[in-house]
Amino acid sequence: MATMNMIQALNDAHKVMMRADGDVVVFGEDAGYFGGVFRVTEGLQREFGKTRAFDAPISEGGIVAAAVGMAAYGLKPLIEIQFADYIYPGYDQIVSEVAKMRYRTAGEWPMPMVIRTPYGGGIFGGQTHSQSPESLFTHIAGLKVVVPSTPHDAKGLLIAAIEDPDPVIFFEPKRIYNGPFDGHHDRPVTPWAKHSASEVPDGHYAVPLGKARVVREGEALTVLTYGTMVHVSLAAVEENGVDAEVIDLRTLVPLDLETIVASVEKTGRCLVVHEAPRTSGFGAELVALVQERCFYHLEAPVERVTGWDTPYPHSYEWAYFPGPKRLKKALEKVMGD
Amino acid sequence: MSDKDPKVTRANRPVLALHVPEPHLRPGDAPDFSAIVIPAAGSAPRPRTDAPAADTHSLATNLVRVLGDDHRAVGPWDPKIDPEILRKMLRDMVTVRIFDDRMYRAQRQGKTSFYMKCSGEEAIAIATAAAMDRADMHFPTYRQQGLLIARGYPLTTMMCQIYSNGGDPLKGRQLPIMYSDKAHGFFSISGNLGTQFPQAVGWAMAAAIKGDHRIAMGWIGDGATAEGDFHSAMTFAAVYNVPVILAVVNNQWAISSFSGIAGAERATFAQRAVGYGIASLRVDGNDALAVYAAVQWASERARANAGPTMIEFFTYRAEGHSTSDDPSGYRPVNEGKAWPLGDPLERLKAHLIALGQWDEERHSTLVAHCDAEVRAAQKEAEKLGILPQQGKDNIASMFDDVYADIPWHIAEQRDAALAEAKDR
Numbered sequence: 178m179a180t181m182n183m184i185q186a187l188n189d190a191h192k193v194m195m196r197a198d199g200d201v202v203v204f205g206e207d208a209g210y211f212g213g214v215f216r217v218t219e220g221l222q223r224e225f226g227k228t229r230a231f232d233a234p235i236s237e238g239g240i241v242a243a244a245v246g247m248a249a250y251g252l253k254p255l256i257e258i259q260f261a262d263y264i265y266p267g268y269d270q271i272v273s274e275v276a277k278m279r280y281r282t283a284g285e286w287p288m289p290m291v292i293r294t295p296y297g298g299g300i301f302g303g304q305t306h307s308q309s310p311e312s313l314f315t316h317i318a319g320l321k322v323v324v325p326s327t328p329h330d331a332k333g334l335l336i337a338a339i340e341d342p343d344p345v346i347f348f349e350p351k352r353i354y355n356g357p358f359d360g361h362h363d364r365p366v367t368p369w370a371k372h373s374a375s376e377v378p379d380g381h382y383a384v385p386l387g388k389a390r391v392v393r394e395g396e397a398l399t400v401l402t403y404g405t406m407v408h409v410s411l412a413a414v415e416e417n418g419v420d421a422e423v424i425d426l427r428t429l430v431p432l433d434l435e436t437i438v439a440s441v442e443k444t445g446r447c448l449v450v451h452e453a454p455r456t457s458g459f460g461a462e463l464v465a466l467v468q469e470r471c472f473y474h475l476e477a478p479v480e481r482v483t484g485w486d487t488p489y490p491h492s493y494e495w496a497y498f499p500g501p502k503r504l505k506k507a508l509e510k511v512m513g514d
Numbered sequence: 515m516s517d518k519d520p521k522v523t524r525a526n527r528p529v530l531a532l533h534v535p536e537p538h539l540r541p542g543d544a545p546d547f548s549a550i551v552i553p554a555a556g557s558a559p560r561p562r563t564d565a566p567a568a569d570t571h572s573l574a575t576n577l578v579r580v581l582g583d584d585h586r587a588v589g590p591w592d593p594k595i596d597p598e599i600l601r602k603m604l605r606d607m608v609t610v611r612i613f614d615d616r617m618y619r620a621q622r623q624g625k626t627s628f629y630m631k632c633s634g635e636e637a638i639a640i641a642t643a644a645a646m647d648r649a650d651m652h653f654p655t656y657r658q659q660g661l662l663i664a665r666g667y668p669l670t671t672m673m674c675q676i677y678s679n680g681g682d683p684l685k686g687r688q689l690p691i692m693y694s695d696k697a698h699g700f701f702s703i704s705g706n707l708g709t710q711f712p713q714a715v716g717w718a719m720a721a722a723i724k725g726d727h728r729i730a731m732g733w734i735g736d737g738a739t740a741e742g743d744f745h746s747a748m749t750f751a752a753v754y755n756v757p758v759i760l761a762v763v764n765n766q767w768a769i770s771s772f773s774g775i776a777g778a779e780r781a782t783f784a785q786r787a788v789g790y791g792i793a794s795l796r797v798d799g800n801d802a803l804a805v806y807a808a809v810q811w812a813s814e815r816a817r818a819n820a821g822p823t824m825i826e827f828f829t830y831r832a833e834g835h836s837t838s839d840d841p842s843g844y845r846p847v848n849e850g851k852a853w854p855l856g857d858p859l860e861r862l863k864a865h866l867i868a869l870g871q872w873d874e875e876r877h878s879t880l881v882a883h884c885d886a887e888v889r890a891a892q893k894e895a896e897k898l899g900i901l902p903q904q905g906k907d908n909i910a911s912m913f914d915d916v917y918a919d920i921p922w923h924i925a926e927q928r929d930a931a932l933a934e935a936k937d938r
Contacts, residue, residue, distance in 0.1 A: 202723060228723045234753055239712050239746030246653070246716020246730070249701060252723070266742065273706040274713070280915045282694045282702045283685045287918065318916050318924075342918035387921070431921035 181377045182369040183354045186328035187217045187293075190335035191255065193381050195225050198253065201339060203230045205240060205257030205293075214259055215295055215354060241267035244290050245274050254290040255339055261296035261348060262308045275344045276319030288344045291335070297405050297452050298484075299352035299362065299498055303491040309404075309453035309484070314346045315429050315462065321345045321386060322429040326353065326407040327374030330427060333384030341386060350404035358405055359412035360500040389433035391440070395422040398511060399440040401463050402450040403427065406482075406499065410450050413504035419512060421448075429459055437463075438470050445476040446511050452499060455483040477514035482507045535774030541842055545852035552854060555582040555801075556589025563814040567793040567821065574784035574794040577828060580803035585864040593645075593807040597871040603644050603802055604866060606664045607636040607859045609884045613659070613669060616888050617676055621690075621837045625900040626676050628690045632657040634800065634832030634850055637858030638763055640664045641805035642731070646813055651721075651730040653701045653714035656691050657763065658733055665698045669888060673895035678905075681898040685911055690901075708734055708741035711760065715750045718758035718816075729816040731759040731809075737768025739783055740776045748824070752790040757816035759809065760792070760824045763799065765831035770844040784826035792822050799827030800858040803865070829855070909935050 181189065195201045203221055205213065209232035212219030221230035233240045237258055244254035258264045264271070271292065279287040298307035315322050321343050325331035331349070338345035352358050356368045369375035393411060397420040402410045407425045414421040422440050426433065441447050447467050449460040460481045467479050482499045490497050539546060558578045561569045582588045614631040621629040632639070639660030652661050662672060674681030676690040684694060694702035701717075704710055714732025721728050732747060739762055751758050762783040766773045776783075787794035793815060797808045805827065812823035832850030834841050841847075866872030913920060913928035920928070 202720075234749050236746045236749060238742050239715075239750050242709065242712030242743060242746055243716030243719060243750055245709075246713040246718070247720040247723075249713065250651075250717045250720035250724075252720045269706060270709060270712075270743075273704060274709050278702065279918070281684065281688050281692070282696075283683060283687065284915045285683075285694065285696050286702060321917070431917075431923065434922060 178376055178378055180370050180375050181328045182356065182375065183325070183328045183331045183349070184215060184217055186332040186377045187335055187349065188219060189377065190332040190339075191218060191221055192224065194255070194336060194339045195221065195229065197381065200251065201229070201253045201255055202247065203255045203257070204233045204243075206233055206235055206259045208232060208257045213257060215351065217293070217349075218257060237263055237265070237267035238270055241270035241275065241292065244292075245270060245278070245288065248288045248290050249286050253339060256290065256292055258292060258294040260302075260306050261294040261310055262305045264294055264310065268313070271314070271320070271346070272317050276317045279343070280319060287342055289342050291338045291345045291347050293335075293347045293349060295351035295354075296348045297350045297352055298489055298494060299358060299405060301491065301494055302489075304489040307489040309451065311348055311429060312453060312457060312459045315459050319344070320430065322348070323386060323427065324348045324350065324403040324429065325427065326350065326404055326425050327372070328369055328377050329374045330384050330390070332377050333382050334386070334427060336381060337383040337386050340383065345386070348404065352405045353408060357408040360409035360498075360504070361412070362495055362498075362500070384427070386428045387431040387433055389427055389436040390425045391422060391436065392425045393421065393423040395420040395444065397421060397444060398446040398448060398508070399424060399437070399444045400448045400450060401426060401437060403429065404452065406450045406452055409500065410504065413501055413508065416501065417505055417508050419508050432466075434466060434470070437467065441467055441471040442474045445474050447471070447475070447479045448482065448507055448511050449479060450482045450499065450504070452484050454486045455481060456486050458483055477511050480507045480511045535772070535779050537772040537774065537845065539846050541844065541846060543846045545846045545849040547852060547854045550854060553577050553579065555579040556591070558589070558591060560590035560811070563811050564818055564820040567787075567791050570793040570795060571788050574788055574796055574826075575782055577796055577798055578804045578808055579798040579801050580807060581801045581861055581865055585861070585868040587803055587865065591804060591807040593803055593810055595803065595806060597866065597869060599644055600862065600866055600871065603640050604859070604862050604872070605880060605884065606640045606643075606660060607802075607862065608881055609669075609888065610636045610640065610660045610663050611859060612881075612884050612888045613663065613672070616892055617673070618837060620676070620892070624902065625896070626678075626690050627901055628837055629676065630656050630691050630836045631833050632659060634853065634857065635763065635765055635829050636660055637802040637805050637862065638799045638827045638829065641802040642761075642809045645806045645809035646731065647728070649699065649728050650813070651699045651701065651714075651717055651728060653710035653717065653730065653732045654703060655707070655710070655733045655735055655763070656703050657735070657765075659691065659693070662693060662695065662698055662700055665700070667695060667698045667700070669891035670894045673892055674898055677895060677898070677900045679895070679899035679901075679903075681895065685914075686904055707738035708743035710734075712743050712747035712750060714760070715747050715756050715758050718756045719750070719754055722754070722757055727817065729757045729759065729813060731761060733761050733763065735768060736762060736764040736766065736773045736778065736783055737771060737776050739786065748786070748790045748792060751822040752792050755819065755821050757819065758822045759812040759816060760822060762824065762826045763829065764826050765829050767831045767835070767841070767845070769835045769839060770841075772845075782826060784824060787824035792824050794824050796826045796828060798855055799829030800853075800855040800861060802858055802862045
């Protein structure tokens with residue numbers, strides 16, 4: 178057991194899997210010698226050599242396509258797209274090729290690969306370093322979509338993703354790489370070392386895909402969230418004195434519906450929280466499912482707390498980000514109805 | 515703003531004009547290929563296979579040709595192929611042509627939704643298959659059915675795919691002719707053009723990472739070279755010195771758009787390799803011996819870690835893009851017959867006859883044999899059904915293979931689909 182931040186935990190997952198499986202290869206922009214702009218792949222080239230951890234040209238389409246060819250050969254590509262905002266040149270390869278290959282080849286050419294990508298805002302990255310495009314991938318049959326929120330889960334989920342037979346889009350909430358963020362941007366960042374989820378077991382362990390985690394048990398309300406917003410939501414329910422059950426979904430596809438339904442049936446109220454823009458966001462899917470499955474248990478309309486339907490605005494970051502004020506208002510509304 | 519700028523006088527400047535490329539001839543015009551430069555067979559030099567890429571770049575504007583007007587093989591590119599291999603190539607080309615005709619007709623008879631012929635381009639896939647190792651990997655487009663046929667993939671199975679019937683290995687999920695078969699080194703064809711080109715590079719990178727001996731070949735059409743994936747493939751192939759052959763089949767037509775719309779007015783497709791520092795060959799695609807020689811050259815180069823090669827196969831799409839296309843709406847009729855580089859099948863046949871290794875009688879026997887073989891395969895395939903009868907049985911299979919295991923939401927939808935099917 179070691180204390181790690183999320184970057185160290187992800188790095189450790191790479192090392193554990195690259196040691197265990199010679200078919201795991203890592204590449205991406207700046208991911209080789211330097212170890213990535215967020216240092217997640219640091220030291221891999223040194224330990225595993227240049228042909229298993231290397232720099233790629235600035236060509237997300239080429240990176241994903243090369244991974245398709247490698248997976249067809251029998252390797253397990255573990256690739257980095259430097260920012261989720263840059264993933265779009267690779268989108269055709271992901272949607273038309275990676276996601277559909279098992280299906281269109283009747284199982285002959287599955288595409289086991291992990292596409293890691295830092296996502297989300299709160300870092301003053303402007304519109305090209307802050308986006309949360311997860312719903313563009315949850316909509317695509319054939320992909321699994323994973324979002325960790327702690328160092329412990331980041332390592333375990335990444336190991337599970339690498340071992341998974343299907344392609345996984347692995348969104349890393351970069352705002353919480355170094356420490357959990359409670360949404361109060363004017364307060365100092367708490368490092369992960371002060372958080373129990375920074376205790377990361379040594380060696381191999383997997384956090385299974387498709388299983389949510391109840392982060393806080395409660396009776397009054399269910400909060401469904403993931404990524405950075407797990408911590409922002411937790412802080413908000415504590416600050417507002419709401420006895421909420423906070424669920425970290427961890428995997429968006431396949432979704433742990435059982436945990437969601439059990440909780441909403443218990444609490445009778447539900448709030449969905451994500452950073453991504455509102456319209457057609459993954460929250461819309463969650464609200465629809467809760468409405469379909471738990472309608473007669475609901476005591477109030479399900480509310481959403483989200484980013485606004487604008488591009489991510491640089492200097493207006495904290496007016497855009499779904500922080501404590503937006504959460505407070507939504508909590509009051511769901512609890513008041 | 516500049517309208518008011520007193521420093522700007524436009525009196526002596528031309529008005530800016532956008533150039534939209536236009537083919538020289540349109541429907542109603544008589545076919546005329548006199549503008550096409552065709553170097554004599556045997557005139558192109560053959561660099562060593564480990565030569566620096568730059569030594570090949572004069573070939574990007576040349577044309578590697580082996581078969582002369584006298585049907586003899588000539589020059590440094592003559593691959594000196596055993597007549598047995600030539601006869602196998604001829605046989606495969608005859609089979610592909612008959613197969614195409616039968617399946618085109620099957621589509622017209624309503625037995626399937628769609629078909630694509632490779633008329634006039636048969637030599638390219640077939641001579642390539644003959645020149646490469648059986649274990650090498652192809653990432654083809656939809657006009658390389660010849661690769662499967664040359665590698666002995668069962669004709670009946672191809673037809674079952676076209677009919678989406680019970681014998682279709684792809685379980686009725688793919689458009690006709692989008693074959694896929696691992697055992698025959700034939701990667702799943704995508705309808706999104708160009709995607710396979712950088713995938714071929716990735717496969718060959720994996721082979722190099724693993725210290726394999728197999729190489730890969732990526733295929734693309736002239737039209738799809740305009741896709742970003744083309745550039746990705748060239749960049750990755752050059753950066754990592756990948757053991758891959760990158761083939762552009764320039765049949766000059768992308769549905770109704772002539773190759774000028776893909777940039778061919780400015781440079782040959784082979785010339786694109788120059789800027790990447792990749793070896794480049796431009797080859798008469800209707801000359802089976804030239805195709806063989808070029809692919810053999812590029813294979814040797816790749817296998818020796820001497821780098822990737824781009825090959826432009828210069829040819830002409832003799833018929834429509836697909837069964838959904840009618841070329842008389844955008845180009846002169848009978849252009850295919852006027853194509854100065856001829857019919858690849860007739861040229862190979864004439865070569866074998868010139869060698870004293872073939873004659874008309876043997877050819878008639880071959881055609882009759884291949885025709886019987888294709889008809890028999892079709893009969894077998896149709897026993898398992900044609901497209902209009904499909905899509906009713908085993909609806910549950912529609913939900914398989916989206917993921918390795920069926921997640922709950924897809925299982926629920928499968929049950930709903932099965933219930934819906936019962937309702938009818």
